Amino acid sequence: MAVDATLATLSNQLVYSAMAVYTGAMAAVAVDLSGRGARVAGEAKVLVGPDGEPVGDVASVTPSAPDAGPQPRPRTKIGGIAVALTWLAFALHLGGVVARGASVHRAPWGNMYEFSVSGAVVVTAVFLAVLSRRDVRYLGTFVVGPVLLTLGLAVTVLYTRAAHLVPALQSFWLVIHVSVAFIASALFTLAFSTTVLQLVQERRELARAAGTPPARGRFMDNLPGSVELERSSYRLHAIAFPLWTFTVMAGAIWAEHAWGRYWNWDPKEVWSFVIWVVYAGYLHARATRGWDGRRSAYLALAGYGCILFNFLVVNIFFVGLHSYAK
Amino acid sequence: MTDTMLPETAQPEPVRLPPLGPLGWARWAWRQLTSMRVALLLLMLLAVAAVPGSVFPQRRIDPTKVDGYLSEHTTSGPWLDRLGAFDVYSSPWFSAIYLLLFVSLVGCVVPRAKQHWKSARSAPPRTPRRLERLPAHASATVDATPEDALAKARTALRRRRFRLAEHDGGTSLAAEKGYTAETGNLAFHLALLGLLVSIAAGTLVGYSGQVTVVEGQPFSNVAVMYNTLSAGSRVDTGDLPPFTLTLDSLKVDFDNGSGGGQLGAPRMFTGAVTVADAGGPPSSRTLRVNQPVDVGGTRLFLVGNGYAPVLTVRDGEGNVAFSGAVPFLPRDSQYTSLGVVKVPDALPRQVALRGLFLPTAVVDPVKGPVSIFPGLTDPRLFLTAYVSAPGVDGLGLDSGVPQSVYEFDDKDLTQLTDDKGEPLRILLAPGTTFDLPDGAGSVTFDGIKRYAALDIRYDPAKVWVLGFAVLALAGLTASLFVRRRRLWARVSTDGEGRTVVEVAGLSRGDDTALEPLVREVLAEIAPQPQQHQHDPKDQHDPKQQDDEE
Numbered sequence A: 001m002a003v004d005a006t007l008a009t010l011s012n013q014l015v016y017s018a019m020a021v022y023t024g025a026m027a028a029v030a031v032d033l034s035g036r037g038a039r040v041a042g043e044a045k046v047l048v049g050p051d052g053e054p055v056g057d058v059a060s061v062t063p064s065a066p067d068a069g070p071q072p073r074p075r076t077k078i079g080g081i082a083v084a085l086t087w088l089a090f091a092l093h094l095g096g097v098v099a100r101g102a103s104v105h106r107a108p109w110g111n112m113y114e115f116s117v118s119g120a121v122v123v124t125a126v127f128l129a130v131l132s133r134r135d136v137r138y139l140g141t142f143v144v145g146p147v148l149l150t151l152g153l154a155v156t157v158l159y160t161r162a163a164h165l166v167p168a169l170q171s172f173w174l175v176i177h178v179s180v181a182f183i184a185s186a187l188f189t190l191a192f193s194t195t196v197l198q199l200v201q202e203r204r205e206l207a208r209a210a211g212t213p214p215a216r217g218r219f220m221d222n223l224p225g226s227v228e229l230e231r232s233s234y235r236l237h238a239i240a241f242p243l244w245t246f247t248v249m250a251g252a253i254w255a256e257h258a259w260g261r262y263w264n265w266d267p268k269e270v271w272s273f274v275i276w277v278v279y280a281g282y283l284h285a286r287a288t289r290g291w292d293g294r295r296s297a298y299l300a301l302a303g304y305g306c307i308l309f310n311f312l313v314v315n316i317f318f319v320g321l322h323s324y325a326k
Numbered sequence B: 001m002t003d004t005m006l007p008e009t010a011q012p013e014p015v016r017l018p019p020l021g022p023l024g025w026a027r028w029a030w031r032q033l034t035s036m037r038v039a040l041l042l043l044m045l046l047a048v049a050a051v052p053g054s055v056f057p058q059r060r061i062d063p064t065k066v067d068g069y070l071s072e073h074t075t076s077g078p079w080l081d082r083l084g085a086f087d088v089y090s091s092p093w094f095s096a097i098y099l100l101l102f103v104s105l106v107g108c109v110v111p112r113a114k115q116h117w118k119s120a121r122s123a124p125p126r127t128p129r130r131l132e133r134l135p136a137h138a139s140a141t142v143d144a145t146p147e148d149a150l151a152k153a154r155t156a157l158r159r160r161r162f163r164l165a166e167h168d169g170g171t172s173l174a175a176e177k178g179y180t181a182e183t184g185n186l187a188f189h190l191a192l193l194g195l196l197v198s199i200a201a202g203t204l205v206g207y208s209g210q211v212t213v214v215e216g217q218p219f220s221n222v223a224v225m226y227n228t229l230s231a232g233s234r235v236d237t238g239d240l241p242p243f244t245l246t247l248d249s250l251k252v253d254f255d256n257g258s259g260g261g262q263l264g265a266p267r268m269f270t271g272a273v274t275v276a277d278a279g280g281p282p283s284s285r286t287l288r289v290n291q292p293v294d295v296g297g298t299r300l301f302l303v304g305n306g307y308a309p310v311l312t313v314r315d316g317e318g319n320v321a322f323s324g325a326v327p328f329l330p331r332d333s334q335y336t337s338l339g340v341v342k343v344p345d346a347l348p349r350q351v352a353l354r355g356l357f358l359p360t361a362v363v364d365p366v367k368g369p370v371s372i373f374p375g376l377t378d379p380r381l382f383l384t385a386y387v388s389a390p391g392v393d394g395l396g397l398d399s400g401v402p403q404s405v406y407e408f409d410d411k412d413l414t415q416l417t418d419d420k421g422e423p424l425r426i427l428l429a430p431g432t433t434f435d436l437p438d439g440a441g442s443v444t445f446d447g448i449k450r451y452a453a454l455d456i457r458y459d460p461a462k463v464w465v466l467g468f469a470v471l472a473l474a475g476l477t478a479s480l481f482v483r484r485r486r487l488w489a490r491v492s493t494d495g496e497g498r499t500v501v502e503v504a505g506l507s508r509g510d511d512t513a514l515e516p517l518v519r520e521v522l523a524e525i526a527p528q529p530q531q532h533q534h535d536p537k538d539q540h541d542p543k544q545q546d547d548e549e
């Protein structure tokens, strides 16, 4: 079947439109985070889910509990706009991914351009899914920003015209392996953002305890405390890690189908293994006295560094069986 | 959180100087090795140690590239080689790290498994005296008798599949649930061990090799037919499972431009093969990338393909000295292919040909002859020719030194030249013949066949590898998502003779759902809205408690 050029073009236009709307969302999210947005009068302080139940940690909204973690942030007009724009950008972005897939009659993740665009849409989807259950608007900047950056990189450096796949990639396992890898990476990305915030917040808390309140970064005061952020980060990591384990396993099964070797220590496999081991180290560290908190957070950051390295450096510069990037 | 619910290994270990004597040292070393901190260190070391294998070429994957690296880096290369940089995953240091890690794992998991076995069979622990100190606590006053209230508590907890024990002379209940978390954790770690063992077993009892099969030529599964063959120490290579495979045809599809502008990119390779198992009748099968052919547990994978020009070489005496298809190695994505033809039986002088095969040939003014499309649009064969001295084995095939089928050494050969004294260049289209000068004979380009490069593999342990991997994943998931919780319920009588019910809970790790659970259980025991809610955090704030009542 020939490639549908009209759909391919439509896909590109949708991706560009999504980038424009993401840029707007980014601005709105930043204003919201800075706490400058006008408050919506008369709104409940607790985020309410679709069923009318308060969402999130009930204990933490008890008004007079002195150390009960974050106060839910007030709903602001700009916050609402930010969320709406993110949804719109997501819809356009998803449309772009679907159109790309339809134009080539396959799952749209066969080269670096497609990986980046499809992977980014999963990051946004996971963020929006978490957002609908808990108030994690504070993460917005750290999600929309990287997504926008990824799309920018995709359309400029990594762009590849819509085309069919080389034989090795024509497999049902491509769909399984890569889609789960996306979800795991998206969760690791959110967890990474949370971990960075956790470390920054911890420094601010320590500074304040030492009697030297930090002068800059006032917006951080709107965020949950470091203990709460650490917990969120752990939860995200704990979901992402088994998914990554599955990704590696599915990759091995696919490798066995394609090449007869379930594990060949090809550079891409090496790095997937390294990522797995580093995050296993993070989970261990969190259960080890003297290594919990800050030190295990550093391991989590190292793990994410490996993910970025695997995607950006290994795909492009290392030669192996996985050299689909070129 | 009480210490009873922390993992054993996470207990702080006092730094003690080891007692003297070898036994003392051994005990000390063992305790260190099986500590969580050392396990963590070894995990990190393993991650770091794996990295060089992605940077340096590895012998197991691409030995020619390793040779290339060594010839380019004459000083650092040999040192790197001595350090195992080209065999990272079988190097002593890499093996040492993962073996230590697994020893540590056994030393860690076995005592834990024992303890878990014991605790899973013993009753849930006694009810703490002061339930209100626990992280989640709620109480209510009810009209029912203490016995009835406790019976209700029992029902509520049993319905949630808690294990129960009665304490304090029948006035309190202890309940526990979530042993699966620890079981999962142990299963995960033991499955990793199983994974390692089955991978190792696979290398002992399995074999693997590469062959090149040209269309129409049969392959029999015997060691001499392989280009390369490596087998585990438990495999008798003289007695491989017998079968034959014939590649009837190999169909290739390249992108012709309609596929989105990646002209010439491969789209599908399909081999039609006939397989004859020992005893069985021959059967026709399809072989594709991602679709191997299985012959009694041995699997054949299509990993590459190329062109094999069919040539006939007549020698100086007019006899056919060579006739057949010669696989050429593709050098680029357009299948510009290189190969050689060795004709040791040519008389009186041996002949050797070095060739360049182009499926779609153009002659570029700068780069010379190149192929611009991988399909057979306009095939051409370019050859240079060498001869030995009369009666001399210039090819050195009798010397006993093994030679590549894709190369020959021309130091004892003479290159044929044209009448201007330039090296002779032979250009052949299919069906044409070229007469070699100096009465060396002739070369005929009869046609073109395709060949398939196959990987052949037998690894009976791989189902075990898969099984342990699945077990590891299941165990991990249970370990991360099952909550281990303890709940207690106590009944007592207050000053006015009414029954007070208290429910409290404790959980391993942070558990936001514990509080709601405690309240839910209490609501089932005391359906009236007379609950005292209690959050340990606002202990000093009685006003608020009143508000909530």
Ligand code: HEM
Binding pocket: A279, A280, A283, A284, A287, B007, B009, B033, B034, B035, B036, B039, B043, B101, B102, B104, B105, B106, B108, B109, B185, B189, B192, B476, B479, B480
């Ligand atoms: C092959 C190397 C190992 C890997 C890949 C590995 C991986 C993991 C992972 C991913 C977890 C997280 C699961 C959870 O939190 O429940 C975990 C937990 C744990 N591991 Fe390992 N592990 C390894 C070796 C070891 C060794 C050698 C020890 C003992 C020293 C050990 C002791 C533990 C303990 C006690 C936990 C539970 C932590 C908790 O209670 O939260 N592991 N391991």
